[in-house]
Amino acid sequence: MSETTVEVHTARHIAERTWRFLVQRNLVEQADHPPTRPLFYVLPRRERAVLAFDPLALKSVDRLLSPRTLHHLSTALGGRRVVAMNSRGVFLQIAYWPTPSAPPASHPLDLRQQPFPLHVPIGMTKRGPLWLSLPEMDSVLIGGSRRMGKTHLLHGWIQALLHGGEATLILWDGKGGVEFGRYAGRSGVVVDPSDGREGMERAFAEMSRRADLFRQAGVPSLAEYVRRTGDRLPPLALILDEVAFLPEEAQAVLTDLVAKGGAFGVYPVLATQRPDAQAVKALVRVNLSTRIAFPVPSVHDSMVVLGRPGAEKLPKRKGRLLLVWEGRLVEAQAFRVSLPDAGAVRPEAATLLTDRERRLVEAAVRLGGWFRIRQLAEVTGESRDWVNKVARRWEAMGYLTPVQVNERGHRLGRRVTGALLRAAGLGGQADLADEAD
Ligand SMILES: Nc1ncnc2c1ncn2[C@@H]1O[C@H](COP(=O)(O)OP(=O)(O)OP(=O)(O)O)[C@@H](O)[C@H]1O
Ligand SMILES: [Mg+2]
Incomplete structure (x- = not known):
């Protein structure tokens, strides 16, 4: 409705x-x-x-x-x-x-209340449930003390966007997928289990692709593009939890995404405990138009998150938040969300591999499924450093075996597993994979 x-x-x-x-x-x-x-x-x-x-x-x-x-x-x-x-x-x-006489109690999230497919739940306010659309909020900064409900709120947003079924989601949680890994494999969802750079690269690539499309069509905006071409580019929600843990390079990309994303239907949502200059570059912060603060210890912290005082006076209750949106200040109690079982879904990498990574897998297959970092870097023209990092991450995800040695202690290199081949859409090559998989 x-x-x-x-x-x-x-x-x-x-x-x-x-x-x-x-x-x-x-x-x-x-x-x-x-x-x-x-x-x-x-x-x-x-x-x-x-x-x-x-x-x-x-x-x-x-x-x-x-x-x-x-x-x-x-x-x-x-x-x-x-x-x-x-x-x-x-x-x-x-x-x-x-007008409630007591502060609103914690209500469970009811996805049937979602007014439109791009609306996400803020919580119960004294006027009733509040949902806002992602394009309206444009880009969001969420801050607040530990364990007060930042990630919980994001779970609600992810579930709402999945329920709506219109947005594409890129998720990164700064905890190696512990939080958002459970949504991997859902249609329209990319969970980045890396250090965040890949999710960012993907979002950036998509924004650039859209910029090209607009140029070719000679249109100034997303709305105009959709109107002229009828090509409904799905809104892209880039949801990043614990942004303080993003590496420098990723922050640089983020600056661009936050400054220009909205014009291309890319909506960044960033959460971190204390989004000061160390955690979130000032240039990123100033461009985050919607702010949400959970309880914080001091006025100063409230200023950092909201750009105004108030969050230091919130009751120290999980899910209690202040929203600053279009100059309005609203207090709400975020809904209680039930989480899908984290163990139930493993990151389904078909949605995870970038083109660059897929080229790596293809090269490894051409080498017979076994490879050494130096060799793979040479045939793909990639830096050894990058190949090594990807390999280590893939090993942790079960996509590669650890470096194998023969009986004389000679290093044979790594071997791809069936999971990686399936992830790359090369499932038919299973005979190349390590049987242990
Ligand atoms: N709105 C809510 N209603 C009920 N319980 C909540 C709500 N928000 C959070 N909680 C509970 O509080 C706990 C902490 O929440 P959450 O992990 O989201 O905090 P956080 O702010 O992300 O903390 P951290 O900074 O440590 O990541 C969770 O176990 C969750 O179940
Ligand atoms: Mg958290």
């Missing part, structure tokens, strides 16, 4: 309940349903419904407008705020959401 449909829906609900209340209280002249003449008109307004009454249909205007009746009506409407006006007509203004 869109925001407006939600409002219309709520306004209708309010009207229906109010009508019943007035009939029960014997406040109206006609109690037939549907009434032959409208008792009131409902005007949905920002954040409230306005009921404009026909005074002739009321038994007593004074009784309707008495504080007692208004109080009871408010209760009948689930605690919504009711404000009466009696000037040039009788009006009741009824807030869409009740």
Whole structure:
């Protein structure tokens, strides 16, 4: 449901309940349903419904407008705020959401509430559940003390975007895939288990590809491109947890992605405990338009995350957050999210290999499935350093055997495993793979 449909829906609900209340209280002249003449008109307004009454249909205007009746009506409407006006007509203004007396409790995430496929859940606010669309938020910085719920929030966003089914996701968690590895293998998801450089390279490559497409089509924007060509480039969410652990080179790429991504439908979301200059380059930070802070220890920390005070005063409760979006400040309690089993899905590398890596695998296959770093670097024209790093990571993922030695202690090199071949889409070459796989 869109925001407006939600409002219309709520306004209708309010009207229906109010009508019943007035009939029960014997406040109206006609109690037939549907009434032959409208008792009131409902005007949905920002954040409230306005009921404009026909005074002739009321038994007593004074009784309707008495504080007692208004109080009871408010209760009948689930605690919504009711404000009466009696000037040039009788009006009741009824807030869409009740004002809670206690801070909102932690609610479970209900993906059925997602208004649109690109909306992600922020949490429960005093006005009810808040979801915002990724393109609206453009680029997001999330900060806050340890264990307060940053990653948890990101899980909710990932699940919502998967539920929506329209976005492509590149995920990196700074913990070698411990957090986001569980989403690998899902359609439209790339989980980068490396040090973050690859996810960034991919996002950057996609942004550059789109820039070329726009140039060729002679269009200035994504919206115009889609309108002219009908080619719906899927929005790309680049979700990075623990960005402080990104290596320097990746940060440099990130600067570009954050500054220009939105124009190409690439939306970066960055989380880290304390996004100070050491963790997130100033140039990246200034361009992150939407900010979310979980509780932090000091005003200074709040300034670092939000660019304003406030987060230091949040109750130290998991999931409690402050959002700064388009100059607005909203407090919310993030939803509780249930996580898919981390062990259930192993990173399915078909979605992980870059073209550059795939060329490495192909070369290894041409060498008979066995290779030594120097050899592979030579035939592919890559640096030994890079090949070595990839090899070590692949070894950790079970894509390569450790360096094998023969009985005389002579190093034979590494051997590809079936998992790597499948990852590279070369499953048919399984006879080349290490049988141990
Ligand atoms: N909105 C929430 N409702 C209920 N429980 C939550 C909520 N957010 C987080 N938690 C719980 O709090 C714990 C810590 O959350 P999370 O790992 O997301 O924190 P974090 O801010 O990412 O911490 P770190 O900085 O250590 O990575 C989790 O075990 C999670 O179950
Ligand atoms: Mg975390």
